[in-house]
Amino acid sequence: MTKSNHDADVAFIQALAELLRENDLTELQVKREYGEDDSLNVRVSRQMAQQVVAQVAAPAPVAAAAPAAAAPASEPAADPASDPGAVTSPMVGTVYMQAEPGAPSFIKVGQQVSEGDTLLIVEAMKTMNHIPAPRAGTIKRILVDDGAAVEFGAPLVILE
The missing domain is CATH 2.40.50.100 (RNA polymerase II/Efflux pump adaptor protein, barrel-sandwich hybrid domain)
Known part of the structure; x- marks a missing residue:
């Protein structure tokens, strides 16, 4: 993947996140085909705290961040x-x-x-x-x- 493809993919993901926010959607999933062995799978979803998480599956290995766990407010020690x-x-x-x-x-x-x-x-x-x-x-x-x-x-x- 070239640098220009990477920049275009980042802009594409940002545009999807904005589309998610503007249309009050909870999730979008898109697959882009660049060629026979080159594609981009993107899933953008909005979590409880209105944060946007993007998971990218590309031919090259990509580090994925674990989503933050949200604890209920004022949770006592007992389960x-x-x-x-x-x-x-x-x-x-x-x-x-x-x-x-x-x-x-x-x-x-x-x-x-x-x-x-x-x-x-x-x-x-x-x-x-x-x-x-x-x-x-x-x-x-x-x-x-x-x-x-x-x-x-x-x-x-x-x-x-």
Whole structure:
């Protein structure tokens, strides 16, 4: 790959990142073919803290930076997943605290909920999955942020 190709690729990746921001997208993936044995695969995605991460797979080895792990704010020493009131994620996905942007959140700390009330939404494979309260109670803690990625079994909310 020549220096001019490298500069053009950097400009291309920056343009993709800007496109991601301007159109409020969460991910873009593009493959550029330069020739039979020369191509560029780019995946640009926006993480929870609105940072842009680009992964580049090119013919030459490229060092990849590990994404920073985001810890929930004010996390105590005890594992929230072991709390008896923990409501965990039934799937891998992205958390949404309201039905649509600008709408009020489903829950707040201190709020009373009934069994079956929607606590939040986990989007998985373009499907919005409402996570219901397993029982009636009070929201003690919310352990995830809006737009955060969650794993299967990750604690979402503490319900007492």
